[in-house]
Amino acid sequence: MDCGRLGDMATLYAHIPDSLHAALNSYAKDRRVKLTAATVELLETGLDAVANATTRVALEERVAVATEQAAEARALAEQAEKARAALEATLNGQTEAYALVGGRLNQPIGRCPSCRHPISGRDLVVRNACGSCSAPLSALLDPRTPAAGSGLNTTEYLLLIGALGLLVGMAMAQSKKS
Numbered sequence: 439m440d441c442g443r444l445g446d447m448a449t450l451y452a453h454i455p456d457s458l459h460a461a462l463n464s465y466a467k468d469r470r471v472k473l474t475a476a477t478v479e480l481l482e483t484g485l486d487a488v489a490n491a492t493t494r495v496a497l498e499e500r501v502a503v504a505t506e507q508a509a510e511a512r513a514l515a516e517q518a519e520k521a522r523a524a525l526e527a528t529l530n531g532q533t534e535a536y537a538l539v540g541g542r543l544n545q546p547i548g549r550c551p552s553c554r555h556p557i558s559g560r561d562l563v564v565r566n567a568c569g570s571c572s573a574p575l576s577a578l579l580d581p582r583t584p585a586a587g588s589g590l591n592t593t594e595y596l597l598l599i600g601a602l603g604l605l606v607g608m609a610m611a612q613s614k615k616s
C-alpha cells in the first residue's frame with residue numbers, strides 16, 4: 439500500500455495519548471521524516487498487518503472445514519467397507535448376494551427432503567429420485583451432508599452400499615475368471 443503520497447490527500451484529526459505522540463515524534467526523528475509521513479507509514483503497516491491476519495484466519499478456517507469433511511467421508515467409506523466385509527463373511531454365493539441387494543433396495547432408507555415421502559434404497563441408488571415427487575436425491579449421497587433433513591438411516595444406507603460393493607466385487611471376480 440502506498441496511498442496518500444501521489445493521490446488525493448485527506449486530513450485526519452485524531453486525539454492520541456501524549457505517550458503515543460511522543461513515540462511517533464521520536465520514530466519520525468529517527469528516520470528523518472516528517473511526523474505526517476511517519477504516521478502514514480505506520481498506519482499503512484498496521485492496516486496491511488490486519489488485512490493479512492484476516493486473510494490468514496479465513497484460509498485457516500477453510501482448511502479446517504475441508505479437513506473435517508474429508509475425515510467424515512473417509513469414516514463413511516471405512517464403515518461401508520466394514521459392512522461389505524461383514525456381509526461377505528455370511529454369504530456363500532452370488533445368488534445370495536443378489537437376493538440381499540434386492541432386499542436392501544426395497545428397504546425404506548429415509549425420507550424425501552422435498553415431500554417427506556419415504557424413499558427406498560432403489561429410489562436412492564438406482565433411480566436417484568423420489569418415487570413420489572421425482573425430486574433428485576443426489577444430495578443425499580453426498581457424504582458431507584448425510585442426514586440433512588432427510589432422516590436418512592445411515593445404517594441401512596451403509597448396509598445397502600456394502601451389499602452393492604459386494605455384488606460389484608463378485609461381478610469383477612467373475613469377469614476376471616472368464
Ligand SMILES: [Zn+2]
Pocket residue numbers: 550551552553554555568569570571572573
Ligand atoms: Zn419427494
